[in-house]
Amino acid sequence: MTNLVSRNIVRFFFLILFQVLILNHINLGGYTNPYIYVYFILLLPFATPRWLLLILAFIMGLSIDLFSNTPGLNAAATVLMAFFRPFVIRAVSNIPEEELGIQPSMRILGFKWFLSYATILVLIHNFALFYLEIFRFAEFFQTLLRVILSAVFTLGLILLSELMFYGRSKK
Amino acid sequence: MRNLYLFFRKHYFIFLFLLLEVVSLIFFFRHNKFQNAVMYDWTSAISGRVNNTYNSIAEYLYLRRTNFILGEENAKLHARMPQAIYLADTQIYIRNDTIMQSEYRFINAKVISNTTNRRNNYMMINKGIMHGIEPHMGIIAGDKIVGQVVSVSRHFSWIMSVLHKEVKISAKFLKNNQLVSVEWHGGDYQIGVVKEIPKHLIVSAGDSIITSGNSEIFPEGILVGTIKQVKEHQDENFNTATICFLTDFNGLGYIEVVLDMFKEEKTNLKASFQEL
Incomplete structure (x- = not known):
């Protein structure tokens, strides 16, 4: 239990630093970058109380905002994503709750489960983030391209790290 | 009262969600006033x-x-x-404080x-x-x-x-001082948009755009960019053009x-x- 909590705390700080110091400086296609920090929300244990889920998402988003001078932008998108997480978990899985394991992981739940779970949530997050940022429909398709590009790269990074820690995760 | 309490307890997830979203959005929209x-x-x-x-x-x-x-x-x-300047007329270097006060x-x-x-x-x-x-x-x-x-x-x-939604630079053509405004519409950070170009102006690719000095923010004559391509609008009063920024924003x-x-x-x- 303590192990699980401390692992999540370490992951929280690691992902913030990774996002702020490295990914925020990467330009993909000239005008977007991956948002790996949502991986933290994806990996929270199934047993996390729902209020804690929202609060953690809020803190995570605000921390990223602090470093990119967009107060509230990442927080709003991340809270929205965390709100949808319980519903998405229920929607994508035919697996009974007691067999879900401790936290979402590709090893236990399979590639297809994890991919659809992550894709839906990352898309929700990116949609909210990019459309809130421009807050107008004039550049609709251009923004859509940014959403998709960013989601593809974010998912790529998430799947890559899932594969890297494949052997380490225990049931 | 008790029912109200139970109602909130039952749906606390949605209320907490709405609360956090509202707080985030207030942060977001009030940001410039912060x-x-x-x-x-x-x-x-x-x-x-x-x-x-x-x-x-x-x-x-x-x-x-x-x-x-x-x-x-x-x-x-x-x-x-x-x-480094050839002194054609030495008088130019006499500094009279009441005449040559530095503005910037x-x-x-x-x-x-x-x-x-x-x-x-x-x-x-x-x-x-x-x-x-x-x-x-x-x-x-x-x-x-x-x-x-x-x-x-x-x-x-x-x-x-x-490179910001809210920025609108008061600018002008270097060659004839005609006022225009410059904005950025997202995408490539090297390309902006020149608006409010009067119809009668003959604009060609490569024309320089500089700041007008009308805005109290920039002195006159700061380089903005060069015209890339002109777009003529038949049914509007002004033409627009794309502009290549001279600033290397990424570096x-x-x-x-x-x-x-x-x-x-x-x-x-x-x-x-x-x-x-």
Whole structure:
């Protein structure tokens, strides 16, 4: 239990630093970058109380905002994503709750489960983030391209790290 | 009362969600009014320090290019030295204080964080209130436009880059002084949009656009960019054009903050006119 909590705390700080110091400086296609920090929300244990889920998402988003001078932008998108997480978990899985394991992981739940779970949530997050940022429909398709590009790269990074820690995760 | 309590308890998830969203959105939409707020001061103290550390490491990687730019800048300044100018008429160098008062001063500062890939881009510089920087001051790099100060803390300032939804530069054509305005519509950070080009103007690719000096933010004659392609609109009063920015927004190192010495006088004059 303590192990699980401390692992999540370490992951929280690691992902913030990774996002702020490295990914925020990467330009993909000239005008977007991956948002790996949502991986933290994806990996929270199934047993996390729902209020804690929202609060953690809020803190995570605000921390990223602090470093990119967009107060509230990442927080709003991340809270929205965390709100949808319980519903998405229920929607994508035919697996009974007691067999879900401790936290979402590709090893236990399979590639297809994890991919659809992550894709839906990352898309929700990116949609909210990019459309809130421009807050107008004039550049609709251009923004859509940014959403998709960013989601593809974010998912790529998430799947890559899932594969890297494949052997380490225990049931 | 009890029912109300039970109702909230049952749906607390949705209420908490709505509460956090509303708080985030208030932060987001009030952001530009946050200038100088206390909260801003401590957040920028943290993020400023991290950005500073990052920058001091990253700076080593760009030393070669920085040297090159500084060298170029030096050469330009040397060319402006009195020794480098042929003295046709010595009278020009007599400085009479009442005639030649300097209108602008410049504070040198370093960019410690910067983005070009968002729709609204900001950068942070390593000087703040302590060094005399205030909101709404213009930012230039050499003779090229960069942005505008939006908020300041003791040691740092946030700059709204030209690559921002809210920025509209008052500019003009170098060749005939015709006023236009320049905006950025997202996407490629090197390409902007020139608006309000009068129909009768003959515009060709490569024409230079400079700041007009009408805005109290930038001095006149700061380079904005060159015209790339003109778009004629049959059913509107003005044409538009795309513009290649001359500023390398993604590679900014050292910049200058513009201090308008007469700003107070200008705003007072405007205010007194509005009172009439």
